Structure formats: structure tokens, C-alpha cells
Amino acid sequence: MEILIASTVGVLTAGGVYLILRLRSFPVILGIALLSYAVNVFLFASGRLAIDQSPILAKYGEASYTDPLPQALVLTAIVISFGMTAVLVMIGLAAYLEAGHDRIDIVEGEDDAGDAQS
């Protein structure tokens, strides 16, 4: 279980970082989405892994339960990252339509060269 969760977080993060470094808006958006999945799983695991436990203390003092707080945190994080991804897609689209290409690493002055190619 621990191996599975840990390697999931690791693989998702690695994939996300790789895609972000592609510096084209579509891979970058996918990369950020992968990173946010990775962080969601990671946050979920930060309350320790527990299987088949209820998130509240049982009425008569049964001690084992799964921590409910990371679940609340992860819900907040999911909502925020979902909204942010939507904003990013819109801004990426607008930047693509304005500039005619989807590179996001262009520095000032290289602009005309980029236009000549496209």
C-alpha cells in the first residue's frame, strides 16, 4: 500500500515536471494537472494510510479511525486546482490566439523571429 501510494506520487510528479519543462502551453497545462493530482494523493496520505476505517471516532471509544482533516484539505485543493486549470486553459488559449504560437518561454526581442517561422 505504502509503496503503491509513494510510487504513484513520485511518477505523477516526475511526469508533471517533465511536461512543464516542455514549455508549450498544452503540455504545460497537462503537466500542471498531473502535478496537482500528485499533490492531492500526497495530501491524502499525509494523514497516514488507513484502510476500512471511518473518518470519525466510533461512539464507544474504538480508537482507530482515519484522519478526516486531510480529506477536507484535499477537497479544497481539488476545487482550487480545478478552477485554476480552467483559468489556465482560457489564458493559454487567449495567448495562443493573440500570438499565433503556443510557446511560453519567449523572451523579449525574439518575437519577430517566431513570427517569421509561423
Added chain:
Amino acid sequence: MMHAIILPVVLPAMLAPLIGFVMRHDITLARTASVAGTVVSFAIAIGLAQLAAGGETHIYRLGDWPAPFGIVLVLDRLSALMVLLTSTLALIVLIHAIATGWDARGRHFHALFQFQLMGICGAFLTGDVFNLFVFFEVLLIASYGLMIHSGGRERMRAGLQYVVMNLAGSTLFLFALGTLYGATGTLNIADLAARIPEIPAEEAALVRVAAMLLMIVFAVKAALFPVQFWLPATYANAPAPVAALFAIMTKVGAYAILRVHTISFGPGIGSTEDLASTWLFPAAIVTIAVGAFGVIGARRLMSLIAFSVVGSMGTLLVAVAAFSPGATTAALYYMVHSTFAAACLFLIGDLVVTRRRGDTLSAVPATVENGLLAALFFAAAIGMAGMPPLSGFLGKLLVLDALRDPGLIGWAWTAILVGSLLTIVGFARAGSVLFWKSTEATLSADATEDAPAARATALELAPAMAGLAMLAGLAIFAGPVATYLEAASAQLYDRAGYMSAVLGPAEAEG
């Protein structure tokens, strides 16, 4: 429990949707509501500052849940100061945006502006690290909208870079919070301060990782080397009033470092106390250098100002990195000063650029009111570079005075003094190219096209002058201001006081 503490967050939060949905077709109505809301926020901030000046740490428990379980807002001298600074700056910037018509060049400026204020004030007031993340996201998502306000190719592209950078930063923030929660089981700043010392130093590796990750996240916001590279492109391409408002956003990062790395990971906690200062100090020194060389090398007026903001953040963080009450007093004074100085420069830069074709630093025919704008630019540049008589001089003097430690003095004094010299040279060169080396006005077709961008109205000049007046006021009333800031930093370093105010007296002792 004072309900006034949450008003700086709730008021813009209620006003923004109202402006966005109800008043979106009527710019006059939206302007009226936005100005009224900002004036009321300003009044509330003054009230809160007076409340906090009493010296007590006021707590607002949301839903009246006790502290480590519910979210708390904390009002002490520092957070009251930051809220007051935010609302003063917001008022100045808003009037500039309305007077120059920036707010009508795209949609939803005022709604986004209010959401931005909500996020910034919330980040300053919160006493919970996860809530800090949420308010960061609120201010960021509003800033994305403001950054690309009125569109345009350069701006969209710079906006995309800014969004990607900050989304990566937000993800890192969540990783840091997950690590911190996994290691300590709490995310309340005061509760963290209580629990981290209980962890034995040899088992505190995870806490150190979390502290360092948080530092990187805040450094992204504060534009600290090596994660400062997003700032010049963003600020130089943002609409000028938005860039002026963003002057407070870098301070959110500096504030978060001050708050979290003082109270939760700060002096007196064996496992994490040396982390922040060890890494922050050299990074801040390099930041000063990056800012100074950027000012020298900039080819556009707005990039020049943006790099001077990077330099000022370096100076600020050098003082923060000392993590002592005296240096923090100096840092706070410089923080207030540099916020107004940067905002002033952006506003004056906007007035200059709209009267020229483009903002490249090259000689063009002299524009109308060349003299007046030159005088304003000169004054604001003096403020930013740190020359007398404005508050920049006193701010840098205080910072230098605070960094007398033999281990620091060599690097810190050299960096700040040489950095200031380079900034002065950069601004002097830019100013002389802009205002003195103007070519002869030729009566070509262009000259007639320039006619609409004529004399600046009194309302257009008022915000920039108000900003300069704040710098002058900060210099004249340096004594009372420094006394307040000294009390603020003493309160910041009183960790036991903070903990007992948030958690209740019994918890803090244990």
C-alpha cells in the same frame, strides 16, 4: 470577540460579486461602488490599526471553534499595519485607474480588484497555514485576471508565464503543507509553534523539509533569487495601475516569511531556527545584485521599474534574514516605504508612457508637461534609490544600522550600498534619456495624433502625488512610525504571547 477583524475580508468578498454581476454594464456605478468599498476598507483598516496599537493580540475564531480545530484570524500590530498599507495603496491605485481610464479598457476590473484586496487582506490576517494557502489562491486568481486586463499580445504571453509559474508555486505550497501536517498533525501557526519544539532534533527532518519548501514558496511570491525571474516580465507588461497594486503582492511573500518563519520555525526552536537565515541571507544579497544590474541594463521604462522592485525586495529580505527584533523593525519600515515607492514609480511611469510612443528608453520629441512629469519621476526615483530627503534614505539607513553583526556587515553593506549606487545611475540615465535628451519636435503626422494624450488632469496626477506625499510623510514622521514598528516587531518575536492569545493560556505553557 471583535467582528471588525474579519471585515477587511468580508467587505470586498461581498462587494466583488455585486460589482461583477449587477453593475457590469455601468462603469460609473461600478466605479462608485468600488471607490466606496475601498474607502470603507480604509476606514476599517485605520480602526483596526488603532485597536492593535493597544498591544493586545486580538483573535477572531471563525464559527467560534476553539483554536487548533477551527480557523482563526489574528490581528496584531504587524497584520494591522499590513492591512492598513494594503488599503491605502488600493485607494491610491484605484483613483489612478479610474482617472486614466485603465479600468474601462477591459471588463470586470473593479470586481477583480476587490477580490484581490480580499485575498491580500486575508493573507495578512490569517493564523492558519492552510488558510494562508487559500487566500494566496484568492489573490492569485484575481491577479491573473488583473494581469491580462485589457489584453494585448505581450501581456497575454507574460500573463501565461506568470500563471504557470504561480500554479507550480501553489503545488509546491501544497506539498509543503502535506509534509508539515504529516510531521506535526496541525496547520495552525500557533499550534505549530507549540508542537515543533516537542519533536526531537534528530527526528525533525520532515519538519525541516517542510520549512524549507514553505520558504521557497514564499520566496517565489517575494521574488527572491533564484525564483525572481517571473517578476520583471510580469510587472513590466501588466497594466500600470495593476503593477502598482502588485507592489503589495511581493510584500505578502515577505510578510509570510516573517510570520511563519518567526513564530512557527523561528528563533528558539532548535531544529529549524537556522534554516531560514542560512539560506535567506545569501539569496537576498544576490537578489539585490540582480535588481541593480537589471536597472542598469533595462531598455524599457517599465522593466527598469520592475527591476528596481526586485532590488528593493532584496534589501528588504536582507533585513528580514537577520531574524532579530531590531532588524525586523528596519525591514518593516523599508517594506512600507518600498511599497509606496514602487507604486508611485509605476503610476508616474504610466503617465509618462501614455504621453510617448511606447516605453522604450530612447529619445523622442518632448511631450506635453515634460517638466512636471520629470519632477515627479525624479522625486519617486529618489525615493526608490534611497536618497535623502524621502523615506528611502531613512529606510536603508535603518537596515544598514541593523546589520552591524561582523559576520553580515561586509556582504550586506557592500550589496546595499553598491546596489543603491547602481540604481541611482540607472534611474539617472533613464530620466535624462526620457526627459532631457528629447529630439526636436517635428510637425509630422504623428504630432497631430498625439493631441488626445494631452495634459494630465489634476485627478490623474493626484494619486502619484499622494504616493509621494506618503513617502515624505514617512520621512517626517519617522519617529512615531518607527516606535509603532518597534512595538510590532517586539510583538512578532513574543512567541509565547502569540501562542497564548491563539490557543489560550493553558496550552501555551505545555
